[in-house]
Each structure stands twice: as C-alpha cells, then as structure tokens.
Amino acid sequence: MEQELREIVRKLLEEGAIEYFIGYAEGFEPLHTTPCFIERGEQVQALVWSPLCPYNLARYLHQMKNGAGKVGLVVKGCDARAIVELVKGNQIQRERVVVVGIPCQGQVDLAKLEDAFEGVEAVEGKGDTFLVTVGEKVHSVEKERLLREKCFSCRHPISFEYDFVLGEMSPLVYGSESEFAMVEELERLPVEERRAFWRAQFERCIRCYACRDICYACYCQECIFESKAPRWLEKTTTPLDNQTYHLIRAWHMVGRCIDCGECERVCPVGIPLRRLYKKVEKEVEQLFDYRAGMRVEDLPPLVTFAAEEPALSSRQDRSER
Amino acid sequence: MASDDDPTILVFACNWCSYAGADLAGVSRLEMPPHCRVVRVMCSARVRPEFVIAALSRGLDGVVVLGCHPGDCHYSEGNYYTRRRALLLKELLEHVGIEPERFQLRWISASEGAKFAQTITEITGEIKALDGRREPPPEG
Ligand code: SF4
Ligand code: SF4
Ligand code: SF4
Ligand code: FES
Numbered sequence: 043m044e045q046e047l048r049e050i051v052r053k054l055l056e057e058g059a060i061e062y063f064i065g066y067a068e069g070f071e072p073l074h075t076t077p078c079f080i081e082r083g084e085q086v087q088a089l090v091w092s093p094l095c096p097y098n099l100a101r102y103l104h105q106m107k108n109g110a111g112k113v114g115l116v117v118k119g120c121d122a123r124a125i126v127e128l129v130k131g132n133q134i135q136r137e138r139v140v141v142v143g144i145p146c147q148g149q150v151d152l153a154k155l156e157d158a159f160e161g162v163e164a165v166e167g168k169g170d171t172f173l174v175t176v177g178e179k180v181h182s183v184e185k186e187r188l189l190r191e192k193c194f195s196c197r198h199p200i201s202f203e204y205d206f207v208l209g210e211m212s213p214l215v216y217g218s219e220s221e222f223a224m225v226e227e228l229e230r231l232p233v234e235e236r237r238a239f240w241r242a243q244f245e246r247c248i249r250c251y252a253c254r255d256i257c258y259a260c261y262c263q264e265c266i267f268e269s270k271a272p273r274w275l276e277k278t279t280t281p282l283d284n285q286t287y288h289l290i291r292a293w294h295m296v297g298r299c300i301d302c303g304e305c306e307r308v309c310p311v312g313i314p315l316r317r318l319y320k321k322v323e324k325e326v327e328q329l330f331d332y333r334a335g336m337r338v339e340d341l342p343p344l345v346t347f348a349a350e351e352p353a354l355s356s357r358q359d360r361s362e363r
Numbered sequence: 364m365a366s367d368d369d370p371t372i373l374v375f376a377c378n379w380c381s382y383a384g385a386d387l388a389g390v391s392r393l394e395m396p397p398h399c400r401v402v403r404v405m406c407s408a409r410v411r412p413e414f415v416i417a418a419l420s421r422g423l424d425g426v427v428v429l430g431c432h433p434g435d436c437h438y439s440e441g442n443y444y445t446r447r448r449a450l451l452l453k454e455l456l457e458h459v460g461i462e463p464e465r466f467q468l469r470w471i472s473a474s475e476g477a478k479f480a481q482t483i484t485e486i487t488g489e490i491k492a493l494d495g496r497r498e499p500p501p502e503g
Contacts, residue, residue, distance in 0.1 A: 228458065237460020266413065274417060285459070286420040292455055293412050318458070325454045330447070344451075347443035349433070354450055 043144065043208050047116060048086040050142060050206050054114055056083045060140050064102050064115035066095040072163050073152060077102065091116075093150045093167050096190070098302040100124035101258045103134050114140035118149075119198035119211050123300040123335025124258040126199050130338050131298075133261055143204035143211045148172075151190045158187065186216065192303040192316070195221030200336050222324045224317055240318075244284040246311040249277075253305035253315055254291060259298040266290060292318050297326055297342040300335040329353055370424030370490040372399040374483070375410045379437035380472045381429035387476030395480040396487040399427075406430070407468075408441035412452045415466055419456065425465045425490045427482070432470040442470070464489040 051063045067078035067088045075095050078088055079102075098121045106113050117125065125141060128134045147167045155162060155174070164175040165188075172188050174181045196214040204211065220226070228236055251267070254260045267275055267287065274290065275283050299319045306315040326332050330343035331353065376382040382403045388395065404410055407430025415426045428449060430442040449468040457463050469482050 225458075233457065233460050233462055235460075236458065240459040274413065282420055282422070286417055289416040289420065289455065289459065290413050293416065293452070296451060321458045322451070322455060325451055329450060344444065344447055347440065347447055349443065351446070354446065 044089060044091050046208050047091060047142065047144070048089050051080060051089060051114065052083045052086045054140060055080070055086075059112060060114040061109075061111040062113060063089075064099045064113065065089045066091060066097070066099075066116070073155070073165075089116075091144055093146075093148060093165050093172060094152075095146075096149055096304070096307055098124055098256075098258055098304050100128060101256065101304075103128055103139065103258075104261045106138065107133060112138050112140060114142065116142045116144050118144055118146035119213060120146070120192070120196060120300065120302060122202045122204070123197070123199050124302065126202065126335040126338055127259065127298055127300065128261075130340075130342070131261075136338075140205045141202075143202075143207040145207070145209035145211055146214070148185050148193045148196075148214050148216070149190045150188045154188050158183070189216065190303060190307075191224075192301055194219065195301070197301075197333075222320060224314075225321045225324055228317060228321075240288075241281060241285075243313050244288055245281055247279060247284045247288070247313055248311060249279050249284065249287060250310060252308045252310065253313075256304045256308045257295075258300070258302065258304075259295060266294075288318065292322055295319050296322055296344060297332060297334050299323055368491075368494075369396050369398040370487060370494060372396075372425040372427060372483070372487060372490065373418050373423050374399050374401045374427045374429060375404050375407070375414070376401055376429040376471075377407045377409075377431060377437070377441075378403055378405050380431035380435060381407075381470075381479070383473035384429070384471040384475045384479045387474070388479040389476075391476050393476060393480035395483045398487070399483050406436060406438050406441035407445040408436075408438070410445070412448055415452060416456075419461055419465060424494065425467070425486060427466075427486055428468045429471045429479070429482075430468070432472055435472065462493050464493055 054060045054063065063080040065078055065080060066075045068090055069076040073094055075090060077097050077099055080086055080088065099115045099117060100121050122143065125139065129136045150165055150172060159174055159176055161176050162174055166173045170185055171182045172185055174183055193214055194217045198211060198213045275286055299322065301316065301320065301323060303316055309315060326343050332340060332343040376385050385401055407428055410428050418426050428445065430445055431437065433442060436442040445468065453463055453466055456466055467486055471479050471482065
C-alpha cells in the first residue's frame, strides 16, 4: 500500500497537479509517525502507512484557504468527514484538494500498546489481529485489545468521492456496544455526581489549547478565546474559566465534531474530552437527525428549523411553556 | 416573600413581546422576586449560548430566555432558532451537572404581564429549592 501511495504522489508532483502532498512519515522513534509535507517527487520514499498514524491530516488544509493551487493528502475514512465539513463550511474547495483514501482497518492506542509490550518496533494490521514486532518476535494480538476507542465506532462518509483509493474504503466493524455508551454511563449518574466528575476533570486543564489547535473544526480566524473585547475568559486556569472554556468549545463543536478523537489524544493531562463532545454529537443526532461530515448537502442543525418539530416536542415541554 | 438569599436570575427578554410583557408586569405592580436582572435584546435569537454559559459559569443562579410565542417573532423565525439551540444547550449543561432548572426558555407575549410575573416567581422557587442542596459555585 505504501508503494502504491508513493507512486501516486510522485506522479501528481511530477505532473504538477499538486503543490505539495500531506502524508505520514516515520517519526523520532518507531511508535511515532509524524505528519509530513512532500514537495518533490524524490521525497516520496518518506511516506509511510501503519496502524500508528493517528493524525487527522485535514487539519493542515486550513492554511490553503487563501492560496490558489492544489494540495494532496491521504485520509483515513473517518478523516474524510473533516473534508466534507470543510467544504460545507466554505473553508476549502473540493476541486483544490486531491484526496487519497487509505483503507484503514483500525488504529492502535499507544497507551494500550505500551501497557502490553515493551520495546515495540513495528505494528501491522492483519485481519482481526495486529502483528506486533518486538525484537525477533512477532506477536499476533486481537485487534480489540489495542484499538483506539474511537475505532470501535468507525464511520465513513456515505457518498464521499475519493480521487484515489488504495483499496476498498469500508468502515471497520467491531464490538456491539453503542458508540454513546460512555456518554450514557455519565447520564445515569445523579446531576451532582456528574458535576463533581466534570469539575475534577476541568480542574486539571492547563488551558494549553492543544485540544482546540489540533481540531480540524477550529478554523476561526479570531477564536472567541483570543477576543479582547468582549473578553470571554481570563488567562487564569480557575475552575470558572476552565468550565467556560470547555462549555463554549463544546458548543462550537455542535454539528462539526467528527469524533476524530485528536483532542483527547493530545491532551497533556488526560481529560476525557470525547465524553463531552460525544454528548453533543448524540443529542444532535437524536434531536435533529444530523451527523457531521456525511454529505456536503446536509444542512447543519442550527442554521435551519421547522415550524413543527416533532422530534423536539417530547423534550420541549420541559423547557418551553 | 423575597429574602436576601433569593437566587439571582438573569433574564433576557426580547424587545417586541417579552420585554413589553415584563413592562406590563411592572406597571401593573405585580408582586415578584426582586433578584432578577432583565436584559432587553432585540430578539430571543440574539442570546448567544455563550452568554448563558458565561453567566452560569460565573456563578449566576439561573438564566431565563424569553421570546415571542412561536409564529409571533418580530423577525418571523428568530425564536425557532432559539428553540433548537436552547434544547441542545440544556442537554450540554445538564451533562456537566448544571441542573435544567437553571436555564429555561419561555414564550411571553406583550400582553402577558401576569405570565411574566408568574414565570419569574416559579423559576426563582425552583432554583431556590436546588440551592438548598448545592455547594457554592466555583471560585475565581
Ligand atoms: S488539551 Fe487538555 S489541558 Fe490543554 S486546553 Fe485542552 S483540555 Fe485543557
Ligand atoms: S473554539 Fe470556537 S471560536 Fe475558537 S476556533 Fe474553535 S470554533 Fe472557533
Ligand atoms: S472536537 Fe476533537 S474529536 Fe471532535 S473534531 Fe475536533 S479534534 Fe476531532
Ligand atoms: S422578536 Fe421576540 S423572539 Fe424574535
């Protein structure tokens, strides 16, 4: 697959069809790949692919907004949803991006991997297993044990048209648990316990903004948190400021979060952010029958309405009288 | 009657219906809890959810958004957007432990002065009942 990818990219660059290509390259040690930018045909050897390629590379499309040329990138099926949303939000033009779909069959959770093995040199997917190379030995491990949490609810956009595919783009189907199970677990708690849970999480936040900066959907030219007038937040990390930050950001993810899980992965203090954004995602789906990143034609849930909204009416009685 | 430990409630009232309703309650000298602050906005849809989040995070006891009845918005459709947002926002707030009583949306027309007074009294009572079992809001 890597070889095929390199050939496609070499051709695109040599024909002048794209200015550069965004892909994955080897990182500073075996378990870390890194995003890379390929500008010349002879650099394509750097491109790699494995179950250790977490980055949602669509994040790097923000910077092409004001240019004129084309850019190529490789996406996992789940990341293709970001492209749908970026097109929908007029952030990029579809015809300026050359999208190479890679048939991802599950990404590895590094923490789980490091718990299970020491000195891993490589990981490869094979059917229902990951082949983990440690020194001379190759261990075959059931995927379930090492998968990233988000891969259990793998979803690809319904009608995405890739420019190239390196195999059949179909979602990974794993586990029978609802993808919202972790949200529902919190929902069952009494309200005071939920408050205590989130307060303890938010308290740890150092407001490094990594969760915002890694997010493909945070493309605002001036983020509300940088605004000086009005000023929504102080620089301090008091519980008050942190709660304000997290709730406002969760609000901004309405209809945009595609559950790439990058925010949670990069958080230096381990805040379970997916449990916050998945709640929003769940309600958007149940109330408005909307899922981000599936089709460019789908109208985001808060820019539209119907005079009669039966889906709302059961809950409406509580809020509206 | 009102006492100092009554909750403080921020009320956003749209200019065309609900603010007039509040005004009517005032000129009719209806009794209601004094700890509410009314902010006039042109339409209920002017109330950005960020306002509600910021107010509640800063320790206000409750936020109420008042708008024209569905179909009556001065801008035809503002309150339909408000309705969608409010429902979703309430879910988000509840998820992090902010009780649904603390954020409410109600429809009040210009002639419903009595409904305004009754709504504020009712919501104040609901929040007061919660405060009895709540630790103080975060400091900072
Ligand atoms: S990445 Fe984590 S610590 Fe940094 S701002 Fe986000 S939640 Fe807070
Ligand atoms: S947090 Fe909100 S305002 Fe800031 S970049 Fe993201 S969407 Fe934009
Ligand atoms: S909020 Fe997190 S999971 Fe959702 S799109 Fe942004 S980075 Fe991905
Ligand atoms: S003007 Fe009253 S809700 Fe829009």
